[in-house]
Amino acid sequence: MNDPVVPAPALSLFRATSFTRKKIRVQKAAGILFGAMACALLVPLLALVVYLVVNAWPALTWEFLTDVPQGGMRRGGIWPALIGTLYLVVFSRLFSTPVGVLAGVYLNEYAKDNWLTRVVNLAVVNLAGVPSIVHALFGVGAFVIFAGLGKSVLAASLTLAIMTLPVMIVATREALAAVPMAFRVACWNLGASRWQTIRTIVLPNSIGGILTGVILEVCRAAGETAPIMFTGAIFFKAVERWDFFPYSPREQCMALSYHLHAISTQVPGVPEPMLYATAVVLLGFVLAFNSLAIVVRFRMRQRKKW
Amino acid sequence: MVNNVKIEIRGLSVSYGLRPALHGISLDIPARGIFAIIGPANSGKSTLLKCVNRTVEFERGARVRGEVRIDGVNVFRSGNVYALRRRIGMVFPLPVGLPLSVYDNVAYAPRMAGLRDRRALDDVVERCLRQAALWEEVKDRLTSLGTLLSGGQQQRLTIARALSHDPEILCLDEFSIAIDPVTTMRIEDVLTQLKSRMTIVLVTNLVQQARRLGDLTCFLNRGEVVQVDRTAMIFSDRPGNQLTYDYTRGIFG
Numbered sequence: 001m002n003d004p005v006v007p008a009p010a011l012s013l014f015r016a017t018s019f020t021r022k023k024i025r026v027q028k029a030a031g032i033l034f035g036a037m038a039c040a041l042l043v044p045l046l047a048l049v050v051y052l053v054v055n056a057w058p059a060l061t062w063e064f065l066t067d068v069p070q071g072g073m074r075r076g077g078i079w080p081a082l083i084g085t086l087y088l089v090v091f092s093r094l095f096s097t098p099v100g101v102l103a104g105v106y107l108n109e110y111a112k113d114n115w116l117t118r119v120v121n122l123a124v125v126n127l128a129g130v131p132s133i134v135h136a137l138f139g140v141g142a143f144v145i146f147a148g149l150g151k152s153v154l155a156a157s158l159t160l161a162i163m164t165l166p167v168m169i170v171a172t173r174e175a176l177a178a179v180p181m182a183f184r185v186a187c188w189n190l191g192a193s194r195w196q197t198i199r200t201i202v203l204p205n206s207i208g209g210i211l212t213g214v215i216l217e218v219c220r221a222a223g224e225t226a227p228i229m230f231t232g233a234i235f236f237k238a239v240e241r242w243d244f245f246p247y248s249p250r251e252q253c254m255a256l257s258y259h260l261h262a263i264s265t266q267v268p269g270v271p272e273p274m275l276y277a278t279a280v281v282l283l284g285f286v287l288a289f290n291s292l293a294i295v296v297r298f299r300m301r302q303r304k305k306w
Numbered sequence: 307m308v309n310n311v312k313i314e315i316r317g318l319s320v321s322y323g324l325r326p327a328l329h330g331i332s333l334d335i336p337a338r339g340i341f342a343i344i345g346p347a348n349s350g351k352s353t354l355l356k357c358v359n360r361t362v363e364f365e366r367g368a369r370v371r372g373e374v375r376i377d378g379v380n381v382f383r384s385g386n387v388y389a390l391r392r393r394i395g396m397v398f399p400l401p402v403g404l405p406l407s408v409y410d411n412v413a414y415a416p417r418m419a420g421l422r423d424r425r426a427l428d429d430v431v432e433r434c435l436r437q438a439a440l441w442e443e444v445k446d447r448l449t450s451l452g453t454l455l456s457g458g459q460q461q462r463l464t465i466a467r468a469l470s471h472d473p474e475i476l477c478l479d480e481f482s483i484a485i486d487p488v489t490t491m492r493i494e495d496v497l498t499q500l501k502s503r504m505t506i507v508l509v510t511n512l513v514q515q516a517r518r519l520g521d522l523t524c525f526l527n528r529g530e531v532v533q534v535d536r537t538a539m540i541f542s543d544r545p546g547n548q549l550t551y552d553y554t555r556g557i558f559g
Binding site: 113182183185186187188189191192193196201205 | 359361364366388389390391392396398400402403404405406414415418419451453464467468470471
C-alpha cells in the first residue's frame with residue numbers, strides 16, 4: 001500500500017489562520033479568568049473558617065458544648081443555646097416542610113394555568129423577597145400578639161417557618177419538574193390517576209431534591225437571628241447540663257444565633273475565645289447540614305434511573 | 307366491508323387555543339383488524355388518538371366538540387375516565403420505560419387498577435412480555451430497570467405495558483420511528499397476531515407500513531378525512547381521489 005497522498009488544498013483546511021489563533025487565545029483567557037473567579041470563592045470561606053477556629057481554639061472543648069453558661073455568661077458553655085436552636089429548627093421544619101411540599105406538589109402537578117395560580121406564584125416570589133426583620137415584625141403581630149402565643153418557641157418557629165416556606169415550595173417544584181413529563185403521560189394513559197402517578201413515579205424520583213431543600217432551609221432557620229429576636233429568643237435560662245428537654249413549646253428559649261448576638265454586644269467582659277467558639281459552633285452546624293445536602297444530592301445522582 | 311363498528315367518531319373537532327387540529331371528522335372503526343391512519347404532519351392523527359382515551363384533556367388549551375363513541379358510549383360522557391383508559395392501550399412514538407423494574411413496568415396498570423395478587427401479576431407480566439416478543443430477552447432480568455433497556459426493547463416494553471390491562475383497543479402512534487427495521491418487523495408480526503382479538507388503530511408516517519398492515523386505511527389531511535377505504539383500494543392505481551393517489555405515491559405537495 002502506498003501512503004495516501006493528501007492533496008495540498010485539503011491540508012490548508014487544517015492550517016491555523018489568524019482568526020483561529022485569536023479564537024484559541026480568547027478561549028484560553030476566558031478559561032483562566034472564569035476559573036480564577038471560581039477559585040476566588042474559596043478564599044473568603046477558608047479565611048473565615050481559619051480566622052474563627054484560630055481565635056476560638058482555647059475555648060473549643062467538649063465542655064464548652066455540653067456545659068451551661070456560668071458567671072453571667074462569662075464562663076461555662078452553650079448547651080441551652082444549642083438545644084434551643086435544635087428546638088427552633090425541628091419545630092419550624094414540622095410546620096414548613098409539609099405545607100411547602102404539599103403546596104409545591106399542588107402548584108407543579110395539579111394547578112391549571114389560571115389567575116389563582118399566577119397570584120399564588122407571585123405571592124411565593126414576593127414572600128421570598130421579604131427581609132427577615134420584616135418577617136420578625138409580622139411574627140410579633142401575628143403569632144405573639146394576635147394568636148396569643150406570646151414570646152415562645154412556637155411563635156418563633158412559626159415565624160421561621162413562614163420565612164423559609166417560599167424556598168421550600170420552589171425547591172419542591174424544581175425537584176418535581178426534573179421528572180420528565182413523558183413518565184406522567186405514560187402513567188395517565190395506563191389509567192393511573194394524577195395522585196397514583198405522583199405517588200408511584202413522581203415523588204420517589206424527586207424526593208432527593210425535596211430533601212436537599214429541607215436541609216438547606218434547616219441551615220437558614222438555624223442561622224437567622226432577626227426573626228427569633230422578638231418572637232421567642234431569650235437572653236438566659238437556667239438549664240441543667242445534658243437536659244434535652246429544657247423548654248416547653250410555650251416558653252421562650254435560648255438560641256445559638258441570638259446567644260452570639262447577646263454575648264458579643266450586651267455582656268461586657270466575655271473572654272474573646274468564647275465569642276469565637278460560639279460562632280464556630282453555629283458555622284459548624286450550618287456546614288455540617290450543607291455537607292449532608294451534598295451527600296444526599298450525590299446519592300440521588302447515583303440512583304438516577306433514566 | 308361489513309363488520310360491527312367499535313369506535314364511531316361523529317363530528318369531532320379539536321382546537322388547541324386558536325390553532326385547529328381536527329375539523330368535524332366522522333369515522334367508523336370496525337371491531338378487530340388493523341385500521342391504519344396515514345397523513346402528513348399536523349393532519350391531526352395524534353390528536354385523533356388522544357381523543358379516543360381522552361388524554362387530549364391534558365393538552366394545554368385543548369377544546370373538543372363532537373363525539374367519540376366506543377361500543378355506542380360517548381367517551382366524553384363516560385363518568386369513569388380511568389376505566390375508559392384501561393380499555394385502550396396506547397403506544398407513543400418515543401419509547402418510555404418508566405423508572406421501575408421491567409416487571410413493575412408491565413404490572414403497573416393492573417396494580418393501579420387494584421390488582422394485588424402476586425400470582426395473577428406474574429401471569430400478566432409473562433403473557434404481555436411474550437405477546438410483545440420481549441419475554442425471551444428479559445426473562446432473566448425482570449428486576450433490572452426498564453429505562454436501561456435498548457430503544458427497541460423499551461418500545462416493546464411499552465407495547466407489553468399497553469397490553470397489560472387486556473385492552474379491547476390498541477392505539478399505536480408512529481411506534482417505529484425510534485427503532486430499527488428488524489425490531490419494527492417483529493412488532494409488526496405481533497400486531498398481525500393480535501388483530502384477530504382486538505381493534506388496532508395504527509397511525510403511521512410510513513405509507514408502506516400502512517400498506518403492509520392495514521385492513522382499512524384512512525388518509526387524513528389538514529384535520530379532515532380525505533378518504534377511508536380498503537387498504538388495497540387506497541394503494542391501487544385508481545383510489546378515486548387525486549390527493550390520496552399523490553400522497554401514497556410520494557408526489558404530494
